[in-house]
Amino acid sequence: MRGARVLVGTRKGAFILTSDEKRAKWDVSGPFFAGWEIYHLKGSPVDPNRLYASQTSGWFGQIIQRSDDGGKTWFQPGFKPGEPTKTPEGMPVTESNKFVYDTSPATGKPLTTHQWYDGTQHPWEFKRVWHLEPSLNDQDTVYAGVEDAALFLTTDGGKSWHEVAGLRGHGTGPKWAPGAGGMGLHTIILDQKRKSRMYVAISAAGVFRTDDAGKTRRPINHALVSQYIPDPKAEVGHCVHRIAMHPSRPDVLFMQKHWDVMRSDDAGGNWHEVSGNLPTDFGFVIDVHAHEPNTVYVVPIKSDSEHFPPDGKLRVYRSRTGGNEWQALTKGLPQRDCYVNVLRDAMAVDTLDSCGIYFGTTGGQVYVSPDGGDSWNPIVHDLPAVLSVEVQSFD
Amino acid sequence: MLSVVEASNATMIRVVLPFHLRTLSHANPEVQLEVEGIVTVRSVLDALEARYPMLAGTIRDHVTQERRPFLRFFACGEDLSLESPDARLPEKIASGEEPLLIIGAIAGG
Numbered sequence: 187m188r189g190a191r192v193l194v195g196t197r198k199g200a201f202i203l204t205s206d207e208k209r210a211k212w213d214v215s216g217p218f219f220a221g222w223e224i225y226h227l228k229g230s231p232v233d234p235n236r237l238y239a240s241q242t243s244g245w246f247g248q249i250i251q252r253s254d255d256g257g258k259t260w261f262q263p264g265f266k267p268g269e270p271t272k273t274p275e276g277m278p279v280t281e282s283n284k285f286v287y288d289t290s291p292a293t294g295k296p297l298t299t300h301q302w303y304d305g306t307q308h309p310w311e312f313k314r315v316w317h318l319e320p321s322l323n324d325q326d327t328v329y330a331g332v333e334d335a336a337l338f339l340t341t342d343g344g345k346s347w348h349e350v351a352g353l354r355g356h357g358t359g360p361k362w363a364p365g366a367g368g369m370g371l372h373t374i375i376l377d378q379k380r381k382s383r384m385y386v387a388i389s390a391a392g393v394f395r396t397d398d399a400g401k402t403r404r405p406i407n408h409a410l411v412s413q414y415i416p417d418p419k420a421e422v423g424h425c426v427h428r429i430a431m432h433p434s435r436p437d438v439l440f441m442q443k444h445w446d447v448m449r450s451d452d453a454g455g456n457w458h459e460v461s462g463n464l465p466t467d468f469g470f471v472i473d474v475h476a477h478e479p480n481t482v483y484v485v486p487i488k489s490d491s492e493h494f495p496p497d498g499k500l501r502v503y504r505s506r507t508g509g510n511e512w513q514a515l516t517k518g519l520p521q522r523d524c525y526v527n528v529l530r531d532a533m534a535v536d537t538l539d540s541c542g543i544y545f546g547t548t549g550g551q552v553y554v555s556p557d558g559g560d561s562w563n564p565i566v567h568d569l570p571a572v573l574s575v576e577v578q579s580f581d
Numbered sequence: 582m583l584s585v586v587e588a589s590n591a592t593m594i595r596v597v598l599p600f601h602l603r604t605l606s607h608a609n610p611e612v613q614l615e616v617e618g619i620v621t622v623r624s625v626l627d628a629l630e631a632r633y634p635m636l637a638g639t640i641r642d643h644v645t646q647e648r649r650p651f652l653r654f655f656a657c658g659e660d661l662s663l664e665s666p667d668a669r670l671p672e673k674i675a676s677g678e679e680p681l682l683i684i685g686a687i688a689g690g
Contacts, residue, residue, distance in 0.1 A: 222601065283639070284637075284638055
């Protein structure tokens with residue numbers, strides 16, 4: 187069936203929203219994992235029925251969940267109902283929620299500390315998985331961006347995870363510092379054309395690129411300017427909120443930084459500001475139209491002290507020129523008394539003929555625009571605060 | 582002062598799980614575990630994780646094996662959370678007369 191399946195992570199569980207290609211009527215299922223924080227869910231591009239979810243709790247730590255039937259049923263990898271949970275030797279078949287930082291000499295100098303809020307060094311401590319990025323080529327391979335910032339990888343469908351140590355091992359790790367929301371690796375972008383290339387973004391460190399499948403990394407924050415850090419032009423320390431890329435143009439990146447909307451045309455080698463006529467260039471989300479690589483979306487937020495839309499008006503801004511010239515999109519969105527936030531992983535686009543744009547708010551609304559942003563409708567009004575939104579398209 | 586006993590053989594221990602760990606393990610609110618040797622928090626949790634391996638890492642840290650900060654252990658009306666995990670549990674726990682309670686702290690607002 188043609189249509190869209192929207193995967194929503196919230197403060198109190200996961201929800202799955204489904205519709206046909208008109209995207210006018212929606213079925214809502216959930217909550218899954220009720221009461222738990224679901225930072226992110228995402229489906230495999232190889233097998234859309236293979237879903238992964240990051241389930242977390244301040245009480246019970248990290249859990250990874252997987253579905254092999256499009257979200258109807260879920261299990262912790264290695265604990266599928268009816269399958270043995272122990273090896274013949276009596277050992278657990280899985281440690282799917284075990285994320286341990288690599289300290290082996292074989293992968294370079296073990297990193298043990300990063301910069302703390304007061305400038306002192308602080309031990310690296312695993313807290314949760316912020317983002318899951320399934321491989322473009324293998325349904326059992328998934329990258330996980332975690333807090334404290336690091337990149338982990340599973341190649342067995344989530345049963346076990348190990349750190350891709352080249353990111354933290356490249357030298358600047360001791361200078362990374364947490365932002366107000368923690369020190370999380372929140373964005374992972376895989377390049378379909380150049381399979382060994384990957385971008386990751388960390389708050390508050392910046393953007394990093396690998397061209398050798400993660401063995402080595404380098405920061406690509408040249409020309410970023412952040413007035414709120416001691417050296418505004420430092421190699422690392424920038425609070426990058428989100429980056430986005432169109433798969434057909436992998437050298438062009440768009441960034442929503444803490445302040446500033448930025449663009450790079452050389453795979454992060456250089457950046458230039460494209461905030462243009464935005465009412466404020468603070469925000470969290472940024473995304474690119476599925477069929478128009480130069481059409482970009484942001485949701486301006488008033489400031490880093492006031493996390494809500496300017497003037498109480500919820501407006502998505504669209505640029506059809508790759509930045510600088512922005513148009514407010516308001517039809518169907520509340521234009522008075524609206525004081526929600528839109529968090530960094532809470533915008534997505536589908537790939538249907540008429541590109542659909544989706545975003546979720548901390549007020550529990552998930553909005554859809556089935557016409558590229560021209561008009562908006564709430565799919566749901568009253569979910570828990572939305573942490574993440576992903577969409578799967580069925581053409 | 583709590584009285585304790587040493588179990589010379591395997592003993593059936595009762596453990597009450599918090600709501601979210603029941604759903605995660607598909608277990609009943611109270612589970613019964615066979616524990617070999619001295620009955621301690623560590624030996625009980627070892628038995629619990631052996632029976633329900635999906636709970637590994639949810640009560641104590643995978644690496645340090647330390648209790649997660651927002652969880653507490655109660656037995657016979659006393660908070661044993663700050664006791665050594667190798668301290669012997671009270672006789673009524675070791676005999677199965679009373680359950681060991683794993684409690685999620687009330688936090689937030």
